[in-house]
Amino acid sequence: MPHVVTQSCCSDASCVYACPVNCIHPTPDEPDFLTAEMLHIDPASCVDCGACISACPVDAIVPHSKLSESQQPFLTINADFYKEPRPRPVLAPVMPAPEIHRDRGPLRVAIVGAGPAAMYAADELLTQPGVQVNVFDRLPVPHGLVRAGVAPDHQKTKQVSRLYDKIAAQPGFEYFLNVEVGEHLTHDELLAHHHAVIYAVGASTDRGLGIPGEDLPGSTSATNLVAWYNGHPDHADDRFDLSHRRAVIIGNGNVALDVARILTADPDRLAATDIAPAALEALRGSRIEEVVIVARRGIAQSAFTVPEFAGLLDAPDIDVVVHPDEMVPDPTTELLARDGELSHSVAQKLSLLRSARLDGEPGHGRRRISLRYLLSPTAISGDDRVTGVEFDRNALTVGEDGGVRVESTGETERLEAGLVLTSIGYRGVPIAGVPFDHSAGVIPNADGRVLDGPGGSVLAGAYATGWIKRGPSGFIGTNKSCAQETVTKLVDDFNAGRLREPRSGAKALNRLVRERQSAVIDRAGWKLIDEAERSRGAARGRIREKITDQAELALIAGPAGRGTETTVLGRLRRRR
Incomplete structure (x- = not known):
């Protein structure tokens, strides 16, 4: 079996x-x-x-x-995947954890960021006894994109957060949430209290289209919508106009598929998840009937992954359709397919796309997700708000090197829409006092060691992991191997005596942080928030009900909230 x-x-x-x-x-x-x-x-x-x-x-x-x-x-x-034999040993070789030399004394590391990359780095460090890891994040809650990026109807994927809670429960781990490095603390101040600092802050901004009308109301990034329906504190008060029958998403990666699925899903199916209550209420009143996902290249270059698209095809009460004229692969893909050299991933995507409906009348009472290809947006139209998107139609050509290129045909097309979302990639954000490569959108580094500039020298005691290290690529667990590489370099430097001893201890760090940010949330505080959200969710038949008000989060987690949630809610009511 x-x-x-x-x-x-x-x-x-x-x-x-x-x-x-x-x-x-x-x-x-x-x-x-x-x-x-x-x-x-x-x-x-x-x-x-x-x-x-x-x-x-x-x-x-x-x-x-x-x-x-x-x-x-x-x-x-x-x-x-196994049609072609894969040479392999009896057992997969396990990557050994880096070993700290006992004569170097206890290692203290600050990690900036509390998402998957940060938690895997913490786990690698805590395999060694006596290590102290302090995790800082500007948000009052941890787990990064697992909490604020994974779609609410993908609760199995969100279960990886249970692993992160186990990591955080290890001796030597502490949270400093609601603390922003670059505002409350500087890089140099972190280094004064630690041997090293690992930056694991991800890539939190979107790439723009750079076309007219992009700033009109009704035009925004898919990431903003994702953060809104996932209860991100920064986006709790956002509003999106869902009154038009059509929404358009530019880009066809997994985020685009997630957003299209949530916008067309039956809200009753989302009610038991951890979707933000305000988003659920807005979706109940939505008039969107169709979401169009647009890509500038062809079907063989689809950016979504096979499992995500397979899941989309299985979404109930939604028609997934493809324009019949756009279902033709480019010549290079056809040649590779004939010769049996097409990659497993591309072959699977083409097979799944062919199983989608060809464009036609939607099923009775059903919403639809339309996949469009070979269209490049040239302008977002509208006066005081979005009314549609203008596109150039493309053709795929093959260069002398066999590479597939996009060329405009001179034909145009317009799609009416009341909401336009961009989902064409992500970029890292600079942190004050930390080198940044603006062209690549990452912290410049050599295998995780931060450099003082692109191609520059190693900056002693500074490291990077995750998307801010390698760019927005890979999946949640990819950050584990990425963290292993970075932590190995850090431990090598520690063992070789290349890291300076901290000038101050743990008590001085706690005192400094609380002087700068009295509403800091520690590990015990996060546990109280987690329990409160789960309790509120259970009372309403939900997995959890996220708390988005930062003052409320701080009150639950702080000294005044070291009691039951009932006590905290009573204090909140009196405040109001």
């Missing part, structure tokens, strides 16, 4: 090391691990031991006999 990976897994490779017969690939030591859209289980090698099920933090693995009808395509997706 082979087991099957059934969703867009987190790719942290826990299942790889749990498997006793090395039947889950690619493994972190294989060259395609960092670019793989998901992990795959070899049905011919699987011995049905169930070790991978226990190890998977997001419940993505299911025995093939228990697959639901909607999960059946993943049986083929997993098996097809």
